[in-house]
Amino acid sequence: QVQLVESGGGLVQAGDSLRLSCTISGRTSSTYAMGWFRQAPGKGREYVARIMWNTGSVYYPDFVKGRFTISRDNYKNTVYLQMDSLEPEDTAVYYCAAASRAGPLLTSPHAYDTWGQGTQVTVSS
Secondary structure: OEEEEEEOOEEEEOOOOEEEEEEEEEOHHHOOEEEEEEEOOOOOOEEEEEEEOOOOOEEOOHHHOOOEEEEEEOOOOEEEEEEOOOOHHHOEEEEEEEEOOOOOOOOOHHHOOEEOOOEEEEEEO
16 A cells, blocks of 8 residues: 655646656555546546556546656656646646556546545646
8 A cells, every 4th residue: 555645736827837746655566557637626537647657658648648747756756747838727636646456447536546635736827
């Protein structure tokens, strides 16, 4: 089991950048994938990016490709989400999550066992 703590959210203007961090503590050897999700008011949790813990392979949904980049620092046990060219529609609480098992639905929040507390990102127009 791992514990996750996000940081780096804030209030920015459209077109700005932010880098979110997710610090992982605990038994990281049981981690299969790390994901970032977001949830805007009144909406469900939306998949943003994931990185496979062992291989480093990364995956994104179409709507963030070219704007968001997920990466990891194994020495620091930290996963990052670099967000560029932010838009007001990106306003949400951003969560990192850890999946301990392989599966076909790593774009679904149900595939993830552990969640951080979330960090608010607000993009003004």
